[in-house]
Amino acid sequence: MDHVVVVGAGLAGVRSIEALRARGFTGRITLIGEEHHRPYDRPPLSKAVLLGGTDSTVVDSDLDALDVRLCLGTAAKGLRDGVLETTEGELEYDGLVIATGAAPIRLRGEGRQHVLRTIEDALALRERLVPGARVAVVGAGWIGAEVATAAARAGCAVTVVEAGESPLAVALGPEVGSHTIGWYARAGVELRLGAMVGTVDADGLTLISGARVPADVVVTGVGVRPAVDWLKGSAVRLDDGVVVDEHLRTSLSNVVAVGDCANWWSRRFRTRLRVEHWDTALQAPDTAVATLLGEEAVYDPVPYFWSEQFGHMVQFAGHREAGDRVLLRGDPRTDAKWAVCWLTAEDRLAAVLTVDRPRDVVQGRRIVEGGQRLDPRRVADPAVPLRDC
Ligand code: FAD
Known part of the structure:
Protein backbone atom coordinates (compact mmCIF):
# COMPACT_ATOMS: atom_id res chain seq x y z
CA MET A 1 0.00 0.00 0.00
CA PRO A 104 -26.56 19.14 12.47
CA ILE A 105 -30.24 18.82 11.62
CA ARG A 106 -32.00 22.13 11.02
CA LEU A 107 -35.65 23.02 11.53
CA ARG A 108 -38.10 24.54 9.08
CA GLY A 109 -38.66 28.28 8.94
CA GLU A 110 -37.22 31.52 7.61
CA GLY A 111 -35.78 32.83 10.87
CA ARG A 112 -32.07 32.66 11.69
CA GLN A 113 -31.18 29.51 13.60
CA HIS A 114 -27.80 28.81 15.14
CA VAL A 115 -26.44 25.28 15.23
CA LEU A 116 -23.28 24.18 17.01
CA ARG A 117 -20.86 21.99 15.09
CA THR A 118 -17.97 24.15 13.91
CA ILE A 119 -15.70 26.73 15.52
CA GLU A 120 -17.42 29.39 13.38
CA ASP A 121 -20.80 28.26 14.77
CA ALA A 122 -19.50 28.58 18.33
CA LEU A 123 -17.92 32.02 17.85
CA ALA A 124 -21.03 33.36 16.06
CA LEU A 125 -23.31 32.10 18.85
CA ARG A 126 -21.04 33.39 21.61
CA GLU A 127 -21.28 36.90 20.21
CA ARG A 128 -25.04 36.82 20.63
CA LEU A 129 -25.09 35.46 24.20
CA VAL A 130 -25.25 38.87 25.87
CA PRO A 131 -27.00 39.79 29.13
CA GLY A 132 -30.75 40.10 28.68
CA ALA A 133 -30.88 38.42 25.24
CA ARG A 134 -33.88 36.09 24.93
CA VAL A 135 -32.45 32.76 23.85
CA ALA A 136 -34.64 29.84 22.74
CA VAL A 137 -32.84 26.50 22.63
CA VAL A 138 -34.64 23.76 20.73
CA GLY A 139 -33.88 20.33 22.18
CA ALA A 140 -32.92 19.33 25.74
CA GLY A 141 -30.33 16.78 24.65
CA TRP A 142 -26.60 16.92 25.40
CA ILE A 143 -25.88 19.96 23.22
CA GLY A 144 -29.07 21.82 24.18
CA ALA A 145 -28.31 21.43 27.89
CA GLU A 146 -24.73 22.67 27.47
CA VAL A 147 -25.83 25.66 25.37
CA ALA A 148 -28.51 26.52 27.95
CA THR A 149 -25.85 26.35 30.68
CA ALA A 150 -23.56 28.77 28.82
CA ALA A 151 -26.40 31.14 27.86
CA ALA A 152 -27.72 31.28 31.43
CA ARG A 153 -24.20 32.02 32.72
CA ALA A 154 -23.91 34.84 30.19
CA GLY A 155 -27.01 36.42 31.72
CA CYS A 156 -29.45 35.56 28.92
CA ALA A 157 -33.14 34.80 29.48
CA VAL A 158 -33.16 31.15 28.35
CA THR A 159 -36.08 28.96 27.31
CA VAL A 160 -35.47 25.35 26.33
CA VAL A 161 -38.18 23.79 24.17
CA GLU A 162 -38.21 19.99 24.17
CA ALA A 163 -40.61 17.69 22.31
CA GLY A 164 -40.09 14.75 24.67
CA GLU A 165 -41.44 14.32 28.19
CA SER A 166 -38.05 14.93 29.82
CA PRO A 167 -34.56 16.20 28.98
CA LEU A 168 -32.23 13.53 27.58
CA ALA A 169 -35.20 11.22 27.01
CA VAL A 170 -33.75 9.72 23.82
CA ALA A 171 -30.33 9.05 25.33
CA LEU A 172 -31.34 7.91 28.80
CA GLY A 173 -35.08 7.23 28.71
CA PRO A 174 -37.67 9.64 30.17
CA GLU A 175 -37.49 8.26 33.73
CA VAL A 176 -33.76 8.86 34.14
CA GLY A 177 -33.79 12.06 32.09
CA SER A 178 -36.49 13.51 34.38
CA HIS A 179 -33.97 13.61 37.24
CA THR A 180 -32.25 16.52 35.47
CA ILE A 181 -35.39 18.70 35.23
CA GLY A 182 -34.59 20.52 38.49
CA TRP A 183 -31.20 21.65 37.14
CA TYR A 184 -32.94 23.90 34.60
CA ALA A 185 -35.06 25.73 37.17
CA ARG A 186 -32.10 26.18 39.52
CA ALA A 187 -30.12 27.79 36.69
CA GLY A 188 -33.06 30.12 35.97
CA VAL A 189 -33.78 28.38 32.66
CA GLU A 190 -37.39 27.85 31.60
CA LEU A 191 -37.95 24.29 30.35
CA ARG A 192 -40.99 23.56 28.19
CA LEU A 193 -41.54 19.82 27.79
CA GLY A 194 -43.81 18.11 25.27
CA ALA A 195 -43.55 21.17 23.03
CA MET A 196 -42.95 20.51 19.34
CA VAL A 197 -41.51 23.32 17.21
CA GLY A 198 -43.27 24.03 13.90
CA THR A 199 -41.09 26.82 12.48
CA VAL A 200 -38.23 29.13 13.35
CA ASP A 201 -39.34 32.69 12.63
CA ALA A 202 -37.63 36.08 12.57
CA ASP A 203 -38.78 36.80 16.14
CA GLY A 204 -38.71 33.36 17.75
CA LEU A 205 -40.46 30.02 17.47
CA THR A 206 -43.94 28.93 16.50
CA LEU A 207 -44.92 25.65 18.11
CA ILE A 208 -47.11 23.05 16.37
CA SER A 209 -49.80 23.94 18.94
CA GLY A 210 -49.77 27.52 17.58
CA ALA A 211 -48.16 28.92 20.74
CA ARG A 212 -45.23 31.31 20.29
CA VAL A 213 -41.87 31.49 22.02
CA PRO A 214 -40.46 34.99 21.41
CA ALA A 215 -36.69 35.01 21.11
CA ASP A 216 -33.79 37.16 19.89
CA VAL A 217 -31.58 34.09 19.38
CA VAL A 218 -32.67 30.58 18.36
CA VAL A 219 -30.31 27.63 18.80
CA THR A 220 -31.27 24.30 17.28
CA GLY A 221 -29.87 21.25 19.05
CA VAL A 222 -32.05 18.42 17.79
CA GLY A 223 -29.36 15.99 16.69
CA VAL A 224 -27.12 15.28 13.73
CA LEU A 293 -2.81 -2.49 6.78
CA GLY A 294 -3.93 -6.13 6.72
CA GLU A 295 -3.62 -6.83 10.46
CA GLU A 296 -6.26 -8.67 12.50
CA ALA A 297 -8.02 -6.17 14.76
CA VAL A 298 -11.49 -5.91 16.28
CA TYR A 299 -13.20 -2.77 17.57
CA ASP A 300 -15.30 -3.79 20.53
CA PRO A 301 -15.32 -0.99 23.12
CA VAL A 302 -17.69 -0.15 25.93
CA PRO A 303 -18.76 3.26 24.62
CA TYR A 304 -18.09 6.24 26.91
CA PHE A 305 -18.93 9.91 26.92
CA TRP A 306 -19.28 12.90 29.20
CA SER A 307 -21.22 16.13 29.31
CA GLU A 308 -20.79 19.21 31.47
CA GLN A 309 -24.12 20.83 32.22
CA PHE A 310 -25.54 23.10 34.94
CA GLY A 311 -22.39 22.68 37.03
CA HIS A 312 -22.50 18.86 36.89
CA MET A 313 -20.10 16.38 35.33
CA VAL A 314 -22.33 13.78 33.70
CA GLN A 315 -20.68 10.59 32.44
CA PHE A 316 -22.03 7.48 30.76
CA ALA A 317 -20.47 4.14 29.86
CA GLY A 318 -22.05 1.13 28.21
CA HIS A 319 -25.06 0.50 26.03
CA ARG A 320 -28.58 0.29 27.46
CA GLU A 321 -31.56 -1.55 25.98
CA ALA A 322 -35.24 -0.76 26.55
CA GLY A 323 -35.81 -3.87 28.73
CA ASP A 324 -32.89 -3.26 31.15
CA ARG A 325 -33.70 -2.73 34.84
CA VAL A 326 -32.95 0.78 36.09
CA LEU A 327 -31.39 1.10 39.56
CA LEU A 328 -30.67 4.44 41.24
CA ARG A 329 -27.57 4.91 43.38
CA GLY A 330 -28.54 7.81 45.60
CA ASP A 331 -31.58 10.09 45.49
CA PRO A 332 -31.38 12.76 42.77
CA ARG A 333 -33.89 14.91 44.74
CA THR A 334 -31.69 15.19 47.81
CA ASP A 335 -28.17 13.95 46.94
CA ALA A 336 -25.79 16.23 45.03
CA LYS A 337 -24.02 13.17 43.56
CA TRP A 338 -25.90 10.17 42.21
CA ALA A 339 -25.75 7.48 39.56
CA VAL A 340 -27.97 5.12 37.59
CA CYS A 341 -27.18 1.54 36.62
CA TRP A 342 -28.94 -0.44 33.92
CA LEU A 343 -28.89 -4.19 34.63
CA THR A 344 -29.72 -6.94 32.15
CA ALA A 345 -32.15 -9.77 32.96
CA GLU A 346 -29.12 -11.77 34.24
CA ASP A 347 -28.06 -8.90 36.55
CA ARG A 348 -25.09 -7.95 34.41
CA LEU A 349 -24.25 -4.25 34.17
CA ALA A 350 -25.26 -2.93 30.74
CA ALA A 351 -24.62 0.76 31.33
CA VAL A 352 -23.93 3.32 34.02
CA LEU A 353 -24.70 7.05 34.20
CA THR A 354 -22.99 9.11 36.85
CA VAL A 355 -23.54 12.64 38.09
CA ASP A 356 -20.42 13.93 39.83
CA ARG A 357 -19.45 10.35 40.76
CA PRO A 358 -16.44 9.72 38.48
CA ARG A 359 -15.35 6.58 40.36
CA ASP A 360 -18.62 4.86 39.52
CA VAL A 361 -18.13 5.43 35.80
CA VAL A 362 -14.54 4.17 35.82
CA GLN A 363 -15.45 1.05 37.80
CA GLY A 364 -18.72 0.60 35.92
CA ARG A 365 -17.00 0.68 32.54
CA ARG A 366 -14.66 -2.10 33.68
CA ILE A 367 -17.57 -4.15 35.01
CA VAL A 368 -19.47 -3.82 31.72
CA GLU A 369 -16.27 -4.93 29.97
CA GLY A 370 -15.83 -7.92 32.28
CA GLY A 371 -19.49 -8.95 32.08
CA GLN A 372 -19.70 -10.19 35.68
CA ARG A 373 -23.00 -10.49 37.59
CA LEU A 374 -23.87 -7.91 40.30
CA ASP A 375 -26.05 -8.02 43.41
CA PRO A 376 -28.85 -5.51 42.67
CA ARG A 377 -29.36 -4.70 46.40
CA ARG A 378 -25.72 -3.67 46.75
CA VAL A 379 -25.83 -1.74 43.46
CA ALA A 380 -28.71 0.33 44.85
CA ASP A 381 -26.60 1.31 47.88
CA PRO A 382 -24.44 4.31 46.89
CA ALA A 383 -22.13 3.69 49.86
CA VAL A 384 -20.94 0.38 48.34
CA PRO A 385 -18.28 0.88 45.65
CA LEU A 386 -19.54 -0.52 42.36
CA ARG A 387 -16.56 -2.85 42.10
CA ASP A 388 -17.70 -4.51 45.36
CA CYS A 389 -21.25 -5.11 44.16
P1 FAD B 1 -16.06 15.47 13.02
O1 FAD B 1 -15.44 16.07 14.22
O2 FAD B 1 -17.43 15.95 12.64
O3 FAD B 1 -15.07 15.68 11.79
C1 FAD B 1 -15.45 15.37 10.48
C2 FAD B 1 -14.81 16.35 9.53
O4 FAD B 1 -15.09 15.91 8.21
C3 FAD B 1 -15.37 17.76 9.64
O5 FAD B 1 -14.33 18.69 9.72
C4 FAD B 1 -16.16 17.94 8.35
O6 FAD B 1 -16.15 19.25 7.85
C5 FAD B 1 -15.41 17.03 7.40
N1 FAD B 1 -16.22 16.61 6.26
C6 FAD B 1 -17.54 16.29 6.23
N2 FAD B 1 -17.90 15.95 4.97
C7 FAD B 1 -16.80 16.05 4.20
C8 FAD B 1 -16.52 15.81 2.83
N3 FAD B 1 -17.49 15.40 1.98
N4 FAD B 1 -15.27 16.01 2.38
C9 FAD B 1 -14.28 16.42 3.22
N5 FAD B 1 -14.48 16.66 4.52
C10 FAD B 1 -15.72 16.46 5.02
N6 FAD B 1 -18.51 14.11 22.75
C11 FAD B 1 -18.28 13.71 24.02
O7 FAD B 1 -17.99 12.54 24.26
N7 FAD B 1 -18.41 14.59 25.06
C12 FAD B 1 -18.72 15.90 24.87
O8 FAD B 1 -18.82 16.66 25.83
C13 FAD B 1 -18.97 16.34 23.54
N8 FAD B 1 -19.30 17.63 23.30
C14 FAD B 1 -19.53 18.04 22.01
C15 FAD B 1 -19.89 19.36 21.78
C16 FAD B 1 -20.14 19.79 20.49
C17 FAD B 1 -20.54 21.23 20.25
C18 FAD B 1 -20.07 18.89 19.40
C19 FAD B 1 -20.38 19.35 18.00
C20 FAD B 1 -19.71 17.57 19.62
C21 FAD B 1 -19.44 17.13 20.93
N9 FAD B 1 -19.07 15.81 21.19
C22 FAD B 1 -18.84 15.40 22.48
C23 FAD B 1 -18.98 14.83 20.09
C24 FAD B 1 -17.57 14.74 19.51
O9 FAD B 1 -17.02 16.00 19.33
C25 FAD B 1 -17.67 14.00 18.17
O10 FAD B 1 -18.08 12.69 18.45
C26 FAD B 1 -16.36 14.01 17.40
O11 FAD B 1 -16.03 15.31 17.02
C27 FAD B 1 -16.47 13.13 16.16
O12 FAD B 1 -15.28 13.24 15.44
P2 FAD B 1 -15.23 12.86 13.89
O13 FAD B 1 -13.82 13.09 13.50
O14 FAD B 1 -15.86 11.54 13.67
O15 FAD B 1 -16.19 13.90 13.16
Missing part, protein backbone atom coordinates in the same frame (compact mmCIF):
# COMPACT_ATOMS: atom_id res chain seq x y z
CA ASP A 2 1.58 3.25 -1.14
CA HIS A 3 -1.02 5.98 -0.77
CA VAL A 4 -3.67 6.31 1.97
CA VAL A 5 -6.27 9.06 1.72
CA VAL A 6 -8.11 10.16 4.86
CA VAL A 7 -11.39 11.99 4.19
CA GLY A 8 -12.51 14.30 7.01
CA ALA A 9 -10.11 16.49 8.98
CA GLY A 10 -11.72 16.05 12.39
CA LEU A 11 -10.50 14.09 15.41
CA ALA A 12 -11.07 10.67 13.81
CA GLY A 13 -9.18 11.80 10.70
CA VAL A 14 -6.13 13.06 12.55
CA ARG A 15 -6.07 10.02 14.84
CA SER A 16 -6.12 7.80 11.76
CA ILE A 17 -2.98 9.52 10.47
CA GLU A 18 -1.23 9.17 13.82
CA ALA A 19 -2.18 5.49 13.92
CA LEU A 20 -0.87 4.90 10.40
CA ARG A 21 2.54 6.31 11.26
CA ALA A 22 2.58 4.61 14.69
CA ARG A 23 2.02 1.28 12.90
CA GLY A 24 4.98 1.90 10.65
CA PHE A 25 3.24 3.01 7.45
CA THR A 26 5.85 4.90 5.42
CA GLY A 27 3.84 5.58 2.27
CA ARG A 28 2.09 8.82 1.27
CA ILE A 29 -0.84 10.17 3.30
CA THR A 30 -3.29 12.80 2.06
CA LEU A 31 -5.84 14.45 4.35
CA ILE A 32 -8.95 15.89 2.67
CA GLY A 33 -10.97 18.32 4.80
CA GLU A 34 -13.95 20.46 3.86
CA GLU A 35 -13.27 22.99 6.60
CA HIS A 36 -10.43 25.47 6.21
CA HIS A 37 -8.97 24.64 9.61
CA ARG A 38 -6.45 22.13 10.87
CA PRO A 39 -8.27 19.41 12.88
CA TYR A 40 -9.80 20.74 16.09
CA ASP A 41 -11.73 19.33 19.03
CA ARG A 42 -15.48 19.89 19.22
CA PRO A 43 -16.39 19.21 22.89
CA PRO A 44 -14.98 22.58 24.06
CA LEU A 45 -17.16 24.42 21.52
CA SER A 46 -20.22 24.12 23.76
CA LYS A 47 -18.18 24.63 26.94
CA ALA A 48 -14.96 26.70 27.10
CA VAL A 49 -15.49 28.45 23.74
CA LEU A 50 -19.09 29.47 24.44
CA LEU A 51 -18.13 30.58 27.94
CA GLY A 52 -15.36 32.77 26.52
CA GLY A 53 -12.49 30.69 27.93
CA THR A 54 -10.77 30.05 24.58
CA ASP A 55 -11.01 30.76 20.85
CA SER A 56 -9.03 27.79 19.56
CA THR A 57 -9.33 24.07 20.15
CA VAL A 58 -6.87 22.81 17.53
CA VAL A 59 -5.87 19.19 18.17
CA ASP A 60 -2.35 18.86 19.55
CA SER A 61 -0.87 16.86 16.66
CA ASP A 62 2.17 17.71 14.56
CA LEU A 63 0.86 17.01 11.05
CA ASP A 64 4.08 18.34 9.50
CA ALA A 65 6.17 15.80 11.41
CA LEU A 66 3.69 13.10 10.34
CA ASP A 67 4.46 14.01 6.71
CA VAL A 68 0.89 14.53 5.52
CA ARG A 69 -0.30 16.33 2.43
CA LEU A 70 -3.05 18.62 3.72
CA CYS A 71 -5.91 19.49 1.37
CA LEU A 72 -8.11 21.82 3.41
CA GLY A 73 -11.16 23.59 1.99
CA THR A 74 -11.62 20.53 -0.22
CA ALA A 75 -14.72 18.32 -0.10
CA ALA A 76 -15.06 14.72 -1.22
CA LYS A 77 -17.85 14.37 -3.79
CA GLY A 78 -17.86 10.72 -4.79
CA LEU A 79 -16.02 7.42 -4.68
CA ARG A 80 -15.18 4.77 -7.25
CA ASP A 81 -12.95 1.76 -6.66
CA GLY A 82 -9.51 3.30 -6.12
CA VAL A 83 -10.53 6.86 -7.00
CA LEU A 84 -11.81 9.66 -4.77
CA GLU A 85 -13.63 12.53 -6.46
CA THR A 86 -13.19 15.89 -4.76
CA THR A 87 -14.12 19.49 -5.45
CA GLU A 88 -10.49 19.98 -6.57
CA GLY A 89 -10.30 16.96 -8.89
CA GLU A 90 -9.73 13.21 -8.67
CA LEU A 91 -7.29 11.40 -6.41
CA GLU A 92 -6.13 7.81 -6.63
CA TYR A 93 -5.74 5.83 -3.43
CA ASP A 94 -4.65 2.37 -2.30
CA GLY A 95 -6.36 2.69 1.08
CA LEU A 96 -9.10 5.08 2.20
CA VAL A 97 -10.34 6.15 5.64
CA ILE A 98 -13.82 7.70 5.76
CA ALA A 99 -14.04 10.10 8.72
CA THR A 100 -16.53 12.73 7.61
CA GLY A 101 -18.40 12.95 10.92
CA ALA A 102 -21.91 14.29 11.14
CA ALA A 103 -23.86 17.45 10.37
CA ARG A 225 -27.06 13.11 10.63
CA PRO A 226 -23.95 11.25 9.47
CA ALA A 227 -22.22 13.31 6.74
CA VAL A 228 -22.22 10.58 4.11
CA ASP A 229 -24.33 11.99 1.27
CA TRP A 230 -21.17 12.22 -0.84
CA LEU A 231 -21.03 8.38 -0.82
CA LYS A 232 -24.50 7.91 -2.33
CA GLY A 233 -24.22 5.92 -5.54
CA SER A 234 -20.85 4.43 -4.55
CA ALA A 235 -20.23 0.78 -3.61
CA VAL A 236 -19.99 1.74 0.07
CA ARG A 237 -23.09 0.46 1.87
CA LEU A 238 -24.96 3.16 3.80
CA ASP A 239 -27.56 2.69 6.51
CA ASP A 240 -27.57 5.32 9.26
CA GLY A 241 -23.97 6.12 8.35
CA VAL A 242 -21.34 3.95 6.75
CA VAL A 243 -22.00 0.29 7.49
CA VAL A 244 -18.82 -1.41 8.76
CA ASP A 245 -18.06 -4.76 10.34
CA GLU A 246 -16.29 -5.32 13.67
CA HIS A 247 -12.97 -4.63 11.90
CA LEU A 248 -14.39 -1.25 10.71
CA ARG A 249 -14.23 -2.45 7.10
CA THR A 250 -16.79 -1.06 4.64
CA SER A 251 -18.37 -2.99 1.77
CA LEU A 252 -15.69 -1.60 -0.59
CA SER A 253 -12.26 -3.20 -0.37
CA ASN A 254 -9.43 -1.18 1.20
CA VAL A 255 -11.92 1.32 2.62
CA VAL A 256 -12.58 1.70 6.36
CA ALA A 257 -14.75 4.16 8.33
CA VAL A 258 -14.42 5.70 11.79
CA GLY A 259 -15.96 8.26 14.15
CA ASP A 260 -19.43 9.79 14.08
CA CYS A 261 -20.14 8.54 10.54
CA ALA A 262 -19.39 4.83 11.19
CA ASN A 263 -22.10 2.33 12.05
CA TRP A 264 -20.22 -0.71 13.34
CA TRP A 265 -21.13 -4.21 14.43
CA SER A 266 -20.57 -4.58 18.16
CA ARG A 267 -19.63 -8.15 19.11
CA ARG A 268 -20.10 -7.32 22.76
CA PHE A 269 -23.63 -5.94 22.52
CA ARG A 270 -24.64 -8.02 19.47
CA THR A 271 -26.07 -5.02 17.68
CA ARG A 272 -25.05 -2.19 15.40
CA LEU A 273 -23.79 0.97 17.09
CA ARG A 274 -23.16 4.44 15.75
CA VAL A 275 -21.77 6.52 18.59
CA GLU A 276 -21.45 10.28 18.19
CA HIS A 277 -18.94 10.82 20.95
CA TRP A 278 -15.36 11.92 21.31
CA ASP A 279 -13.93 8.71 22.77
CA THR A 280 -15.06 6.71 19.73
CA ALA A 281 -13.40 9.16 17.34
CA LEU A 282 -10.26 8.92 19.48
CA GLN A 283 -10.02 5.13 19.80
CA ALA A 284 -11.58 3.56 16.68
CA PRO A 285 -8.93 4.78 14.18
CA ASP A 286 -6.30 2.45 15.63
CA THR A 287 -8.43 -0.59 14.75
CA ALA A 288 -9.47 0.81 11.37
CA VAL A 289 -5.89 1.49 10.36
CA ALA A 290 -4.72 -1.95 11.52
CA THR A 291 -7.46 -3.45 9.33
CA LEU A 292 -6.40 -1.30 6.39
